[in-house]
Amino acid sequence: MTEPATPAITGSMLHDLVKCERKVHHDLHSDPSRRDGVGEFVEMLWRGGREHEEAVLARMPGTVVDLRQVPKPERMAATMAALRSGAETILGGRLEHGDMLGEPDVLRRAGDDWIAGDVKTGGAFEQDGETPRREYAAQVAHYAIMLEGLNAGRGDTALVIGRDGDDTLYDLRMRRGRAGTSIADAAAALAAKARAIRDGRHEALGAMSATCKMCCWHTVCGRELEDADDLTLLAGIGRSVRDVLAPHAPTVAALATLDPRPLVRPRGRTSVPGLGAERLARFQARARLVVEGGAAYAREPLGLARAPRELHFDIEADPSRDGLVYLHGVLDVRRRDGVQTSEYVRFFAETEDDERHAFAQALEFLSADPSAMIYYYSKYERSSYRALQRRHPDVCSPEEIETLFDPARAVDLLFDVIMPKTEWPLRNLSIKTIARHLGFDWRDEHASGAASIAWYDDYRRSGDPAIRGRIERYNEDDVLASLAVLDGLIALPVRLEDENA
Structure with a gap:
């Protein structure tokens, strides 16, 4: 009987390790039949990625050798032959060296050496615009x-062609950050971890995060975390906090009953790295609510009140199209003489070319009545409007955006109120989780931001008004949920700090 081949260490493994080591474990060791089905949003991303890659590769300059149709078993030999030829660019090559395997989208000649790279649908840098995007850089x-x-390149440079189609060269030897780690060093460390996971020498732990819903192992990992009562199931605790807190309280139940006194140090510090006494107390209070099933409460007076006019505001945007904002939705709530009325107002961008017009209309509507209170959920709306202003500077100035989001009239329900001032018996603090806890629900059972993006992609291709209606109904429910959450916050009982002890 032939022994199964040892899986190679691939670039995609390193890409995944940056996000979640548990996915690499499941890809290597778990039954593929346990994977989740592919959702509409992921299908859309794959389709968009293929289209973008085809468009970029179709305009490669110079002498091009295209190996994408060569059978995989023959492609390494074909790649080595192409590297020795007079070609300037190789598409779809395959590299094998030791236990490593790579399939770069592009190999480009640079003098006597070659540079490898990939075509990506995202930007080549992190949000600071300077740091190479970690998962792309690793790959x-x-x-x-x-x-x-293979003696075909220096190993100090790699290429990423991002969403804008421009080439970005990464200096793999440049040392960055406090630790002075280079991209090459980080990639070597990730490869070593991948080998340890493959060979059973490293226990790859899962962790609940915002990216989990995109993963094909979401259901499997979710059950694992629930069975383990993992700390990352608690709102606000990510992998890094879990890892430093776990030696003292490895589960949510253990955190709920933890005696924090041995951990507390002078001046609000604790013996848990990176975790102050106040933050530890917040997490413990949250754990107790989840374990004991207590009622939500405010830790201090919230200062919220119903206003004569409220604008509950939510946008729909497509990150795969450089953050294209395709829908601005507003629930215009008015109260007079004890009577409340509301109207849903929306501004829709049919295409990228319509984004400016929809933005201008929405901004005019939101700014028209400076006395109206504006409510939104999380920082996304504000950051997206800042990005819209940079893309369309003729619409408004940066100062106008800051005026619109002045805290005196614009309230971020999540970051201004819920996270710093309240506690809930919930696993997360998303608007859907909190609104449903308060009795509100969405009309579309498949409602989600990712689904909306997939629907918008379908609408752009088909022009079907029923699809546009589905997008707008989802957005309308989002702003109705904002109103429900505000009402729920106003009704929350207040429990002061000494009562929470």
Whole structure:
């Protein structure tokens, strides 16, 4: 009987490790039949990625060798032959070196050496605009390491072609951050971790995060975390906090009953790295509510009151199209003489070319009555409006955006109120979770931001008004949920700090 081949360490493994080591474990060791089905949003991302890649690769300059149709078993030999030829660009090559495997989208000649790279649908840098995007850098550095091992490249440079179609070269040897780690060093460390996971020498732990719903192992991992009563199931606790807190309280139940006194140090510090006494107390209060099933409460007076006019505001945007904002929705709530009325107002962008017009209309509506209170949920609306202003500077100035989101009239329900001032017996603090806890629900059973993006992609392709109606109903429910959450916050009982002890 032939022994199964040891899985190779691939660039995609390193890409995934940046996000979640548990996915790599499942890909290597778990039954593929246990994977979740592919959702509409992921299908849309794959389709968009293929279309973008095809468009970018179709305009490669110079002499091009295209190996994408060569059978995989023959492609390494074909790639090595192409590297020795007079070609300037190789598409769909395959690199094998030791236990490493890489399939770069592009190999580009640079003098006597070659540079490997990938086509990506996102930007090449992190939000600061300077730091190479970690998951992209890990993947293309893996290719560079193999090229150097094959004596075909220096191993110090790699290429990413982002959503804008422009080339970005990563310096793989430049040392960054406090630890002074280079991209090449980070990629080598990730490859070592991948080998340890593959060989059973490293216990890869899952952790609940915002990206989990996109993963094909979401259901499997969710059950694992529930069975383990993992701390990342508690709102606000991510992988890093879980890992430093776990030696003292490995589960939500253990955190609920933890005696924090041995951990507390002078001046609000604790012996848990990066976790102050106040933050520890918040997490413990949250754990107690979840375990004991207590009622939500405010830790201090919230200062919220119903206003004569409220504008509950929510946008729909597509990050795969550079943050295109395709819908601005507003629930215009008015109260007079004890009577409340509301109207849903929306501004829709049919295409990228319509984004400016929809933005201008929405901004005019939101700014028209400075006495109206504006409510939104999380920082996304504000950051998106800042980005819209930069894309369409003729519509308004940066100062006008800051005026619109002045805290005196604009309230972020999540970051201004819920997170710093309230506690809930819930696993997370998303608007859907809190609104449903308060008795509100969405009309569409498949409602989600990701689904809305997929629907918008379908609408752009078909022009079907029923699909546009579905998008608008979802957005309308989002702003109705904002009103329900505000009402729920106003009704919350207040429990002061000494009462919570």
